[in-house]
Amino acid sequence: MRLLLRFLRPHKKLVAITLLVVLLDNTGTLLVPTMLANMVNTGIATGDFNHIVQGGALMLGASMLASGGAITGTYLAARLASNVARDIRDAIYERSLAFSNSDFEHFGTGSMITRSLNDMNVVQQSIIATIQMVLPLPFLCIVGIFMACLIDWQMGMLLAAVTAVVMVIAVVTIVNAAPIFMRLQKLIDRMNVVLRESIIGVRVIRAFTKERHEERRLDEVFSDYASSAIKVNMMFAGVDAASFFLMNIAEVAVLWLGGNRVGAHAMEIASISAVLEYAMLILFYIMAAQMVALTLPRAKACLDRASEVIDLVPEIRDGTDAAGAVKGAAADARGNEAVAAFDHATFKFSDADEDTLHDLTFTCRRGQTTAIIGSTGSGKSTVAKLLLRFHDVTDGSVSFCGADVRAMTQESLRDRIAYVPQKAWLFSGTVASSLRFGNEGATEDEMRHALEVAQAGFVDELPDGLQARVAQGGTNFSGGQRQRLSIARALMKHADLYIFDDSFSALDFKTDAALRRALVDETRDAAVLIIAQRISTILHADQIVVLKDGVVVGLGAHEELMRDCAVYRAIADSQMKGGAGDDQR
Numbered sequence: 100m101r102l103l104l105r106f107l108r109p110h111k112k113l114v115a116i117t118l119l120v121v122l123l124d125n126t127g128t129l130l131v132p133t134m135l136a137n138m139v140n141t142g143i144a145t146g147d148f149n150h151i152v153q154g155g156a157l158m159l160g161a162s163m164l165a166s167g168g169a170i171t172g173t174y175l176a177a178r179l180a181s182n183v184a185r186d187i188r189d190a191i192y193e194r195s196l197a198f199s200n201s202d203f204e205h206f207g208t209g210s211m212i213t214r215s216l217n218d219m220n221v222v223q224q225s226i227i228a229t230i231q232m233v234l235p236l237p238f239l240c241i242v243g244i245f246m247a248c249l250i251d252w253q254m255g256m257l258l259a260a261v262t263a264v265v266m267v268i269a270v271v272t273i274v275n276a277a278p279i280f281m282r283l284q285k286l287i288d289r290m291n292v293v294l295r296e297s298i299i300g301v302r303v304i305r306a307f308t309k310e311r312h313e314e315r316r317l318d319e320v321f322s323d324y325a326s327s328a329i330k331v332n333m334m335f336a337g338v339d340a341a342s343f344f345l346m347n348i349a350e351v352a353v354l355w356l357g358g359n360r361v362g363a364h365a366m367e368i369a370s371i372s373a374v375l376e377y378a379m380l381i382l383f384y385i386m387a388a389q390m391v392a393l394t395l396p397r398a399k400a401c402l403d404r405a406s407e408v409i410d411l412v413p414e415i416r417d418g419t420d421a422a423g424a425v426k427g428a429a430a431d432a433r434g435n436e437a438v439a440a441f442d443h444a445t446f447k448f449s450d451a452d453e454d455t456l457h458d459l460t461f462t463c464r465r466g467q468t469t470a471i472i473g474s475t476g477s478g479k480s481t482v483a484k485l486l487l488r489f490h491d492v493t494d495g496s497v498s499f500c501g502a503d504v505r506a507m508t509q510e511s512l513r514d515r516i517a518y519v520p521q522k523a524w525l526f527s528g529t530v531a532s533s534l535r536f537g538n539e540g541a542t543e544d545e546m547r548h549a550l551e552v553a554q555a556g557f558v559d560e561l562p563d564g565l566q567a568r569v570a571q572g573g574t575n576f577s578g579g580q581r582q583r584l585s586i587a588r589a590l591m592k593h594a595d596l597y598i599f600d601d602s603f604s605a606l607d608f609k610t611d612a613a614l615r616r617a618l619v620d621e622t623r624d625a626a627v628l629i630i631a632q633r634i635s636t637i638l639h640a641d642q643i644v645v646l647k648d649g650v651v652v653g654l655g656a657h658e659e660l661m662r663d664c665a666v667y668r669a670i671a672d673s674q675m676k677g678g679a680g681d682d683q684r
């Protein structure tokens with residue numbers, strides 16, 4: 100609820116106008132029965148035509164107020180709900196941008212999607228229904244009973260008694276239904292997770308002929324959802340039937356007592372219809388409010404789930420950029436300035452038992468290429484993630500241009516790093532829009548130059564060239580083409596540090612060598628960090644860091660390592676024997 104109030108606050112004016120319009124709508128609705136009774140009791144009974152015309156005109160005014168209020172109220176309520184849902188979605192997305200990898204893992208991608216889309220739809224619909232059906236209820240009950248009392252106090256009391264009984268039944272139903280709705284929301288989440296996994300992994304499922312197994316798994320979650328949904332609908336049906344039954348009982352009671360009161364000359368005949376209308380109006384609104392109230396626990400669960408995301412304090416927090424502002428670090432004897440430096444850096448994933456990286460010390464210098472090699476799982480990509488602050492070290496430090504990365508803002512740090520991730524991911528659009536992701540204001544010449552350096556000449560051969568379509572994830576390109584496009588995207592950025600995380604693995608040896616040759620000029624004024632599995636890719640690096648189980652077991656140039664580092668020698672020997680080590684530059 101706190102979250103809802105927080106997001107309603109910027110729309111204070113719209114909230115006030117909407118409530119006022121809904122109030123006018125209900126006022127008009129409540130005036131009509133009394134006006135009708137007066138018109139019939141006085142005008143028709145006395146044959147006073149003027150009174151009938153005046154009464155009719157007043158009724159027309161009240162009806163117009165009610166219907167105008169209803170139309171405007173519906174529009175304003177929908178507008179308010181859409182704005183609030185949009186703002187919460189924006190807030191969820193904005194918060195997710197600050198998430199570290201473990202923050203993301205905490206929620207899961209499927210759940211993040213459900214929270215942003217499905218949950219917010221529920222909230223949006225609930226806001227509209229609450230404004231129209233729940234909020235007017237106290238006003239309608241109090242004023243309706245009051246108007247009935249004005250007509251005849253015994254009839255008013257009868258209406259008050261019926262209203263109280265129906266209210267109690269409604270509250271009991273709502274309390275019992277709440278847990279089922281909560282469960283329903285969790286099951287939607289679960290369906291989303293399982294469905295997403297099956298759709299993304301459909302090729303693997305087919306390749307392993309696991310279709311039956313997946314069908315069973317999906318059927319299980321769908322069935323769970325279906326049985327809960329059936330329970331809910333049974334409850335709705337029960338509530339519906341009970342409400343109509345009570346409405347009919349109330350009608351009979353009003354007619355019976357009304358008849359007696361008219362017989363006793365305590366009330367006029369048309370007043371029965373006015374009280375009856377108040378009874379029906381109040382009971383209809385209680386019934387509608389009850390239906391809406393049944394869904395409110397679900398909306399509350401959705402809001403709570405949004406709060407969990409929005410109020411999560413991200414694992415990675417911005418520094419002030421003041422104390423540790425990037426000031427440039429000391430240069431080495433050859434005048435190469437330190438860009439990124441690991442100083443006894445240790446890192447452990449929160450759910451891991453052991454350190455993933457342990458006591459790392461090395462420096463990436465401007466104008467130099469540093470390479471990291473090691474067996475799979477040795478922690479190479481984690482080094483890149485620490486530099487980008489997707490995670491923070493658990494001990495020691497990582498600094499960038501002389502400042503501890505934790506003292507910088509994430510934006511100022513990442514602005515100065517160009518990163519080619521291990522898994523080349525491209526956003527849907529065109530080749531040009533993909534490249535502009537790295538530099539919004541890039542000219543066509545700049546894009547062509549980056550493509551040339553990245554050996555992505557194939558773009559020129561596409562019928563639409565730079566305007567060629569890129570599917571989501573870049574799936575309409577081959578793995579090697581994707582890699583080259585994502586390298587070109589990184590090159591669009593003028594950075595202090597270029598990180599290539601296993602970015603040449605899908606390239607043939609010739610392209611790999613040509614690309615690295617072209618990169619030398621392109622990255623002359625920056626530090627380059629290449630993470631690779633192939634010796635041939637890193638052979639000419641100024642320094643090579645050899646990782647084994649998260650520990651640096653060798654640091655130096657190729658020849659030194661071949662001489663002094665058994666792990667490096669073993670990797671090189673295994674690749675040379677396979678012929679992969681031939682440098683084809």
Ligand SMILES: Nc1ncnc2c1ncn2[C@@H]1O[C@H](COP(=O)(O)OP(=O)(O)OP(=O)(O)O)[C@@H](O)[C@H]1O
Nearest residue numbers: 200448450451455474475476477478479480481482
């Ligand atoms: N989110 C995570 N939670 C827990 N452990 C993780 C997580 N991500 C990676 N690891 C573990 O950290 C270790 C290092 O992973 P990393 O991706 O850095 O290895 P890598 O050397 O880049 O491997 P590869 O060459 O296969 O890409 C692995 O043992 C991996 O299981």
